[in-house]
Structure formats: structure tokens, C-alpha cells
Amino acid sequence: MNGEIALDTSVAIRYLNGDRVVVEKVLALPTVVLPLTVVGELLFGAENSGRARQNIDRYLQFIDGCLVVPMGRETAAYYSRTRLSLKRKGRPIPGNDIWIAGQCLENGWILATDDTDFAYVDGLAIEQGTGNREQGTGNRGKGTSVAALTL
DSSP states (O other): OTTOEEEOHHHHHHHHTTOHHHHHHHHTSSSOBOOHHHHHHHHHHHHTSTTHHHHHHHHHHHHHTSBOOOOOHHHHHHHHHHHHHHHHHTOOOOHHHHHHHHHHHHHTOEEEOSOGGGGGSTTOEEEOTTSOEEEOOSSOOOOOOGGGOOO
8 A cells, every 4th residue: 555645634635625726636646535534524524514425426436436444453553652752842733643654654554644743743745735755754745746746
């Protein structure tokens, strides 16, 4: 699974909303990976929307076409180390983002995201807005953009 592109919730939402550039990039991927936490965030968003039934059906159809890998003890260890590292640096990020980062680190996935907080995570490969793949350096970088993915 090393080197596969995993979609963060921000990118998955852009895909589901029909962002043409994102749709083209995602459809070109040999495998679309969704971290388990992203699946939960998508389903919550669908259920919490004004068109819950319609969105749930649409989101489940998308999710069913993706690779979703369960989390286990190793993922929890990555979560713990990542959260502790961020705490020590004084750079907290949302808990769900730490789970997403942990699962990506565990599986060697590259995370496509619009969320700049992931740049704080050491060693996390992310797709940057420049189209370059970079490792998280623990310092907040530029925002990422799927429009410039070098897939």
C-alpha cells in the first residue's frame, strides 16, 4: 500500500461536490484510499445535512468504490506518537486529523488534503499546492490543493 494516495475529508467532499479538477484527478488514481476516520466524517456530514437520505446514498456509493482499511493497535500507536509530538511542539491539531495522519503514516499513504494542519505532522507525505510531494516537517506549510496534484 506504500505510495498510494489517501483522500482527506476536504478532498473527498470536493470530489462529491463535483469539483471538475478533483474528479479528474481522483478518477485517474488506480486505487482511491479513504482513511477510516474520513469515512466517519463523510457519513456524519451526510446524516447531518438537509438532504440526509440523498447524501447518505451518494456517499455510500463513493465509499464502496474506495479502499477502506481498518485501524488497529499499530494505528493507535502512530496516533499516540503523533499526538505527543504535536503537543511537545505546541502545535495541536484536531483529533480526527491525528487519526488520519496516523493511518497514513502506518500504511505509507500520501495524503491529499486542503487542510494545512497536516504540515505539522513529522514524516507525513502530503500533496502540496505546488503539486510537489513533501514530508511534514513539523512546521506549517502552504495549504494543499488537489487541483495541483501530481498523481
